[in-house]
Amino acid sequence: MLIEDALQDSGMRDRAEMHYLPPGEGLFSQPDIHEFLTSYFPDKRNVAIDWNHPLAGIDPANRRATFATPQGSRTVDYDFIHVVPPMSAPDMIRNGDLGWQTGDFQGWLEVDQYSMQHRRYPNVFGAGDVVGTPVGKTAASVKAQAPVVADNLVAAIDDREFPMEWTGYTSCPLITEKGQAMLVEFDFSLEMTPSFDFLNPFEPQWAPWFLKERMLHAAYNAMLRGRV
Numbered sequence: 001m002l003i004e005d006a007l008q009d010s011g012m013r014d015r016a017e018m019h020y021l022p023p024g025e026g027l028f029s030q031p032d033i034h035e036f037l038t039s040y041f042p043d044k045r046n047v048a049i050d051w052n053h054p055l056a057g058i059d060p061a062n063r064r065a066t067f068a069t070p071q072g073s074r075t076v077d078y079d080f081i082h083v084v085p086p087m088s089a090p091d092m093i094r095n096g097d098l099g100w101q102t103g104d105f106q107g108w109l110e111v112d113q114y115s116m117q118h119r120r121y122p123n124v125f126g127a128g129d130v131v132g133t134p135v136g137k138t139a140a141s142v143k144a145q146a147p148v149v150a151d152n153l154v155a156a157i158d159d160r161e162f163p164m165e166w167t168g169y170t171s172c173p174l175i176t177e178k179g180q181a182m183l184v185e186f187d188f189s190l191e192m193t194p195s196f197d198f199l200n201p202f203e204p205q206w207a208p209w210f211l212k213e214r215m216l217h218a219a220y221n222a223m224l225r226g227r228v
Contacts (some may be wrong), residue, residue, distance in 0.1 A: 001047075001176050001177060002175060002178065004018060005176075005178055008177075018045075018046065018047045018048065019047070019048045019050050019076075020049050021050045021053035021055075021067060022049070022052075023052070023053065023054035028174075028184075029135060029190070030186045030190055030192070032201075033174070033182075033184050033202075036202055052069055052070050053067040053069055054067060054068050056068040058081070062077075063077060063079065063081075064076065064078070065078055065081055087129075089108050089109060089129075089130045090130070093107070093109050093130055094108075095107075098110065098118065099132070105132025105133070106132075108130065108131060109124075109126040110132060111132065111133065113133040114165040115148070115152050115164075115165060115166075116131070116145055116152065116166060117152060122156065125149045125152065127142055127145035127146055127148075127149045129142075131145075134188055135168050135170050135186070137170075138172055139220060140170055140171035140185075141166075141170045143219070144166055144169045144170075147164065148164040148165065151163050152164055168188030168189075169185070169186075169193060170187070171183065172185075173209070173212035173216070176204040177204070179206055179209050180204040180206060181204060181208035181209040182203065182204055182205070182208055183195075183196070183207075183208040184201055
């Protein structure tokens, strides 16, 4: 959407054909935002959605991308392509005994999604992108998980009942254009859990952009220094 906005600003939008190629049939894990984007991309931004297009290879010299679609291999010429690389836990987790051995979270740290304690090794806790949980690959999730891990770890050392649970809270400032964004917040239920009543999570506004652009940098830096 930032590229589309930049093309608008440069007066070049009518010369560009834009496609969004998700690997499956989803645009966002939260169903309401998925529905919003399904219509917003083509109707408001003239961005075509090509479903079920997992990237299989790129020929950068000839600017061609190949996708493994259900109908077979498809090669597309491009002038500009934005690719998100595959992601995984570190090898010691992915290929070791600490990771989930089977299931949807295989290769990620096997923790209880509420207590953040390892399901097989009680002296191990996890937080952040490494954990295998239904939601939570965001900085907002880490900030919510860290106090749970800290308090429950102390309780485990003291042989006490765990005092805290993570609800699955996660937040994603969804940038729609320069100066505009939507603040998407939800939990394990996939229901919206807005923190600010005055922000409509389905409407691009300046306040979420300001939050992302100006305020979250300080929060990220604080988290890197262990200040949560």
